[in-house]
Every structure is written in structure tokens, then in C-alpha cells.
Amino acid sequence: MPEVVVSIGPQHPALKEPVNFKVIADGEKIVRLELDLSYNHRGIEKAAEQRNFIRVLPLLERVCGICSHSHATAFAKGVEEIMGLEIPPRARYIRTIIAELERMHSHLLWLGVAAHEIGFNTLFMWTWRDRETVQDTLEEMSGNRVHYGMNEIGGVRRDLTPAQVAAALERLPVLEERIRQYVGMVNSEETMLIRFRGVGKMSREEALKYGAVGPTARASGVDYDVRRDDPYLAYAEIPWNVVTDTHGDVYGRTRVRIGELWESTQIVRHCLENLPESPIRIDTPKNAPKGEILSRYEAPRGELAHFIRTNGTDRVERVDIRTPTLANWTSVAACLVNQNIADIPVIVAAIDPCLSCTSRLTVAKKDDRGSR
Amino acid sequence: MTDPVSILVYIFIFPGFLFLAAYALFLAYLDRKIAARMQHRVGPPFFQPLADFIKMLGKEVINPAGVDWRLFDAIPLVALAAVMTAFLYVPVTGASPLSFPGDLVVVLYLMALPTMSLFLMGWLSRNIFSAIGGIRAVTQLFIYEVPFFLALLTPAIMAGSWSISEIVAWQQQNLWIVFFQPIGFIVALIGLQAKLERTPFDIPEAETEIVAGPWTELTGRRLAVMDLTLDISLVVGSALIAALFLGGPALPWTLNPAWLNSAAGFLLFLIKTLAVLLVISSIKVATGRIRIDQLNDIGWKYIASAALVQVGIVLVINYLWVAP
Numbered sequence: 197m198p199e200v201v202v203s204i205g206p207q208h209p210a211l212k213e214p215v216n217f218k219v220i221a222d223g224e225k226i227v228r229l230e231l232d233l234s235y236n237h238r239g240i241e242k243a244a245e246q247r248n249f250i251r252v253l254p255l256l257e258r259v260c261g262i263c264s265h266s267h268a269t270a271f272a273k274g275v276e277e278i279m280g281l282e283i284p285p286r287a288r289y290i291r292t293i294i295a296e297l298e299r300m301h302s303h304l305l306w307l308g309v310a311a312h313e314i315g316f317n318t319l320f321m322w323t324w325r326d327r328e329t330v331q332d333t334l335e336e337m338s339g340n341r342v343h344y345g346m347n348e349i350g351g352v353r354r355d356l357t358p359a360q361v362a363a364a365l366e367r368l369p370v371l372e373e374r375i376r377q378y379v380g381m382v383n384s385e386e387t388m389l390i391r392f393r394g395v396g397k398m399s400r401e402e403a404l405k406y407g408a409v410g411p412t413a414r415a416s417g418v419d420y421d422v423r424r425d426d427p428y429l430a431y432a433e434i435p436w437n438v439v440t441d442t443h444g445d446v447y448g449r450t451r452v453r454i455g456e457l458w459e460s461t462q463i464v465r466h467c468l469e470n471l472p473e474s475p476i477r478i479d480t481p482k483n484a485p486k487g488e489i490l491s492r493y494e495a496p497r498g499e500l501a502h503f504i505r506t507n508g509t510d511r512v513e514r515v516d517i518r519t520p521t522l523a524n525w526t527s528v529a530a531c532l533v534n535q536n537i538a539d540i541p542v543i544v545a546a547i548d549p550c551l552s553c554t555s556r557l558t559v560a561k562k563d564d565r566g567s568r
Numbered sequence: 569m570t571d572p573v574s575i576l577v578y579i580f581i582f583p584g585f586l587f588l589a590a591y592a593l594f595l596a597y598l599d600r601k602i603a604a605r606m607q608h609r610v611g612p613p614f615f616q617p618l619a620d621f622i623k624m625l626g627k628e629v630i631n632p633a634g635v636d637w638r639l640f641d642a643i644p645l646v647a648l649a650a651v652m653t654a655f656l657y658v659p660v661t662g663a664s665p666l667s668f669p670g671d672l673v674v675v676l677y678l679m680a681l682p683t684m685s686l687f688l689m690g691w692l693s694r695n696i697f698s699a700i701g702g703i704r705a706v707t708q709l710f711i712y713e714v715p716f717f718l719a720l721l722t723p724a725i726m727a728g729s730w731s732i733s734e735i736v737a738w739q740q741q742n743l744w745i746v747f748f749q750p751i752g753f754i755v756a757l758i759g760l761q762a763k764l765e766r767t768p769f770d771i772p773e774a775e776t777e778i779v780a781g782p783w784t785e786l787t788g789r790r791l792a793v794m795d796l797t798l799d800i801s802l803v804v805g806s807a808l809i810a811a812l813f814l815g816g817p818a819l820p821w822t823l824n825p826a827w828l829n830s831a832a833g834f835l836l837f838l839i840k841t842l843a844v845l846l847v848i849s850s851i852k853v854a855t856g857r858i859r860i861d862q863l864n865d866i867g868w869k870y871i872a873s874a875a876l877v878q879v880g881i882v883l884v885i886n887y888l889w890v891a892p
Contacts, residue, residue: 315767316767318606318854388856537777540777541777
């Protein structure tokens with residue numbers, strides 16, 4: 197059979213965000229994949245250079261609607277390091293709690309999306325309902341469901357009251373019970389097993405070669421997690437485990453994410469129970485000294501890197517954001533080869549792509565269709 | 569019931585056209601509501617399927633460039649006519665007045681037509697998603713149709729008749745066939761699920777892969793009619809399984825007067841079709857979509873073999889014990 201080009205996107209009912217795949221297929225098997233990612237350039241990096249630190253944080257939170265806290269924390273953490281500040285322990289713990297709650301809602305969302313991609317809408321509805329529990333907790337703590345606005349250079353903006361801590365601790369057992377149920381479902385639900393096992397397989401060597409990060413890499417046996425290997429916030433003081441898996445396929449990625457869900461509940465519980473007493477922020481200088489830093493952060497999707505260069509003023513000279521999705525795309529293109537066309541959605545979804553966050557540049561190119 | 573008026577009433581009002589359409593929309597509502605409640609959603613209001621139907625009838629009909637619009641108009645109507653005709657031979661209140669020896673084969677044939685029309689539509693649409701969906705629909709047809717036919721023909725072998733009404737009459741005198749043929753019953757339910765393209769067999773219209781498969785280019789009244797066709801297929805399929813395996817509308821004894829007998833039969837018909845619906849809705853909620861190559865494996869290796877085993881068992885039973 198000759199090779200056929202199936203063009204998917206940028207507008208397609210199955211896509212949640214604009215991206216263009218050119219799938220070159222031979223019958224039902226995929227030969228090659230060509231990607232065009234950058235449809236949503238928003239000029240955030242340039243805008244960040246023109247605002248002072250206080251105004252940059254809310255802007256960077258809007259890089260992503262799911263891992264908003266990750267971007268704000270990565271930036272705040274980097275600037276604090278340049279300024280040589282040590283934030284108070286209570287602020288570190290609160291940041292950690294929000295970060296892990298964010299990871300939980302992100303992974304629950306992902307689990308639902310992955311189930312939806314294989315037409316298993318029941319799990320989709322269930323996980324999204326349980327995600328509401330996490331969202332409610334976040335809303336109680338920060339006042340917002342999506343952009344929490346908790347971070348500030350030098351600490352956090354809101355303290356946790358004992359009532360909020362108690363309410364959050366009350367919700368945790370419900371989540372733990374539901375997560376335990378999902379562990380059972382993923383390991384025993386027959387249609388999920390036959391759609392996830394052996395699909396989109398990637399060996400440890402390939403994962404390293406293509407620079408995969410986060411759960412995608414950990415599912416292939418790469419034992420790497422910024423939270424442990426370059427500890428920040430409160431992670432060095434909390435007992436928790438890095439979840440890895442050796443399957444290397446979508447099934448492995450599901451198992452890693454569900455394992456991380458469990459770890460997150462335990463981290464949140466530990467932080468809430470051992471919340472240190474201290475102020476929640478310190479006074480910071482207005483300007484940052486001249487300096488450069490690469491601030492790394494384990495976002496729900498993998499390692500997030502903010503490169504920050506300051507020049508002695510109250511704004512950054514350059515901030516460069518490398519989202520985990522960008523690091524994972526190469527591995528997707530590689531593990532789609534020789535797979536079934538029907539498995540494209542689930543393999544793509546398995547890295548939990550966040551496309552518009554990834555869009556960091558746009559190429560102005562004159563061609564027949566005019567400029568783009 | 570041989571005078572022309574009552575036959576016309578049977579075909580067009582009850583239990584034919586009018587009742588059938590209403591009941592199909594009701595089952596569609598129940599199906600959606602059951603699924604929604606199982607998924608912790610609220611689900612649609614009672615008149616939603618009817619409202620959808622009327623709304624779609626009023627929507628603009630779009631002809632994709634280069635498509636033969638006459639054929640595109642005709643295919644959904646042919647499919648609808650086929651399943652509506654099929655229903656006339658299925659017993660509702662008692663034996664169907666139109667039944668004849670061999671109507672089971674006709675019903676099975678007519679029920680295969682919607683799938684074929686989906687394939688044709690996918691082929692005609694000149695759309696890559698529709699074409700893939702159409703090919704998947706017909707591939708799937710080849711996989712499930714054989715075990716489905718085998719499973720539905722074994723009751724005929726057991727009862728020694730190819731007429732649905734006579735099979736029901738046989739069950740009235742003996743036992744429900746499901747007690748003799750549990751494997752066949754399960755295969756028939758799986759086959760029905762695949763025929764109606766519901767999860768885990770919604771491969772031809774997998775929305776995350778190929779938009780809506782053959783349905784992609786359907787708009788307005790074509791979409792409305794095709795939707796109604798599948799809803800009616802659901803009624804016909806569950807009524808057929810209820811008749812062949814669960815004793816249909818027949819009571820083990822005869823009630824007097826005759827209208828009471830018919831009313832009781834109708835009630836049984838409702839209960840049994842709803843029971844079948846409950847089972848297939850649960851299957852829909854509890855599973856994800858499998859891949860076409862995986863269905864090929866499962867279908868031929870297990871489902872078809874199970875159907876064959878059932879045929880063998882029935883032949884042995886027939887040999888050992890001749891039904892009175």
C-alpha cells in the first residue's frame with residue numbers, strides 16, 4: 197500500500213489545542229510523523245522583560261492554565277536565588293502544598309483525558325469529579341481555582357489558617373480512597389490494559405537520547421526527579437519516593453502518574469501536619485543584582501526550566517521558559533513510528549502535552565499563502 | 569387480524585412506525601440517563617432525544633463538494649426503512665400478524681442494512697475520516713456478524729422453526745431459551761453491542777481518532793434520520809433478543825379476555841427490552857474502545873468459537889431430547 201498523508205489539525209475536533217500533525221502512514225501503520233507546534237505564540241517572554249518582578253509573577257502564572265503555580269514558583273525561586281534570599285520555612289511549606297495539590301489535579305485531569313482518548317468516558321467523568329475535591333481545596337487556600345496567585349518574591353501572599361488546614365486534611369482520605377480505586381482499575385480494567393500495554397514503547401536508552409523528562413522518562417526507568425536530585429522548597433525535608441516504572445509504554449506512564457498521585461497526597465498530608473510556625477514572607481530588595489540562573493522545577497509534566505538573567509534593575513533582562521512538553525515532543529515522534537493509527541491520540545496524550553505553553557517562538561515566513 | 573385497516577394500524581401506529589419511533593426515543597433517553605447516572609452526571613431531561621431530533625430536522629443540510637446529494641439523501645432513509653420493516657416481524661403484544669416461516673432471516677438481513685449504509689455514506693463523503701470510518705464499519709461487520717447470526721439462529725434450530733413468533737410459541741410451551749443457551753445469549757448481546765456501534769465497539773466512529781467516522785459529513789435531517797435509525801435498531805435488537813432468548817411477550821398461560829392477554833404481553837415486552845437495555849448500557853459504561861485489529865482477534869478467536877460451541881450443544885440437546 198502506498199504511503200498516505202493524514203493531516204490532523206491545527207483545527208480538529210479531537211485536539212484541545214492547536215497543533216498540526218502530518219502522519220505519514222502505510223496502511224494502518226505509522227511511518228513518520230511531522231509536527232508543527234507553534235500556533236499560539238503569546239509573546240510572554242518579551243512582556244516579562246518589560247514588567248518589574250511583582251508584575252511578572254501573575255504574568256508567568258498565565259503561561260499555563262494547569263501548572264500555573266509551577267511557572268510562578270520557578271521564577272520566584274530563581275530571582276530569590278539571585279538576590280541571595282532564604283524564604284521562611286512556612287512559606288516553603290505552603291508553596292510545596294500548593295505545588296503538590298497542583299500535581300494532583302494535573303494528574304487526575306490527565307488520567308481522565310487518557311481514558312477519554314480510548315473512549316472510556318466513565319473514568320474520565322470520575323477522575324474529573326474527584327479533581328474537583330482538589331480544586332476546592334486550592335480554592336479554599338488561595339481563593340482561586342486556576343491561577344492561585346500565591347507566590348511573591350520572598351514568600352507567599354496568603355497564610356493558611358488552622359481551619360483551612362483542617363478542611364484540607366479532611367478531604368485527603370476521600371482522595372486517597374479514590375486513588376486506591378484507580379490503581380485497581382488501571383491494573384485490572386481489561387479494555388484499558390489492551391489499549392495501554394505495549395503501546396508507544398520507549399526504552400531507557402531512547403528516553404535518555406531524546407531527552408524525555410518527567411513521568412514520560414520515569415516510566416521508561418529513568419530515575420530522575422528534580423524534586424529529589426536538585427531539591428528545592430521543602431522536598432529535602434519530607435519523606436517521599438520517586439515513582440519509576442520499567443514498562444516504558446502508556447501503561448507504564450499511567451502507573452507512574454497514579455503512583456505520583458499517591459505520593460502527592462502523602463506529601464500534602466505531611467506538610468499540612470508539620471506546618472512550621474514562622475512569618476510567610478520576608479522583605480526583599482527592589483532590585484536584583486546582576487546575575488544569571490537556570491531555575492529548575494519538577495512541574496506535573498516534567499522538568500521545567502526558567503533561565504533568568506538580571507541586570508541590577510527591578511526587571512529581568514531575559515527570561516527563557518523551557519516547558520516539559522517541548523522536551524517530550526521528540527520522544528513522541530520517535531515512539532509513534534510503527535504504531536497503529538488508532539493509537540495516535542493515546543500516545544500523544546501520554547506525555548500530557550500542553551501545547552500553547554510550549555509555544556515560545558513564531559517564525560515569520562513569507563510564502564505563497566502570505567506571511568505567517 | 570387480517571383486515572387491511574388493522575394491518576395498516578399495525579404498520580403505522582402501533583406497534584409500527586409511531587410507537588416504534590416514540591419508544592426508540594424513550595430508550596435513547598433511558599440509555600443516556602443510565603450512562604450519565606453511572607458516570608455521576610445528571611444526564612439529559614426527558615424530552616432531550618425528541619428535542620435533538622426536531623432541532624436537527626430544522627438545521628441546514630450541507631452537501632460536501634462533489635458528493636451525489638440524491639444518494640446522500642436516500643441512504644439514511646433506506647436504513648431507517650430497513651430497521652422499521654424489521655420491527656414488524658418482531659412480536660410485541662403477541663405473535664406478529666405479518667409473521668411467516670423464515671422471517672428471522674429477513675429481520676437479520678434488514679438489521680445489517682444500517683451498517684452497510686454507514687459504509688456507503690463514508691465512502692461517498694469524500695472525506696478521509698468518513699472513508700476510514702466506513703471501512704472500519706464494514707470490517708467490524710465481518711467480524712461480529714457471523715457470531716451474531718450463529719447466536720440468533722441457534723434458537724431457531726432448537727425450536728425447529730425459522731419464524732420468530734413460532735420460536736416464542738415454543739418457549740411458551742417449554743422453557744426460555746436462555747436456560748438452554750446461556751453462551752448464545754451472551755454472544756448475541758455482544759453482537760448487538762457491536763452492531764449498534766457502542767463502546768467497546770464504537771471503532772467506526774471513534775471521536776478522538778476519526779472525528780465521527782461515517783457520520784462526519786452528515787448534517788441536518790440526514791443526521792436526524794440516521795440517529796433515529798440507530799435508536800430504532802436498539803429497540804429492534806433488544807426486542808429480538810427478548811423474543812428469541814427471554815420468551816418474548818408470551819405468558820405461560822392464556823388470560824381472558826384477549827385484550828388482557830395482549831396488554832400483559834406488551835408489558836412483558838417492555839420489561840424485557842428494558843432489561844436488555846440495562847445490560848448493554850452497563851457494558852457501554854464499563855468499557856473503553858478496543859482497536860479494530862484487537863477486535864478481529866477477539867471476535868474470531870473467542871466470540872465466533874463460543875457461538876459455534878453453542879450450536880454444537882444445541883445439536884446434541886436436540887438429538888438427545890426431542891421437543892414435544
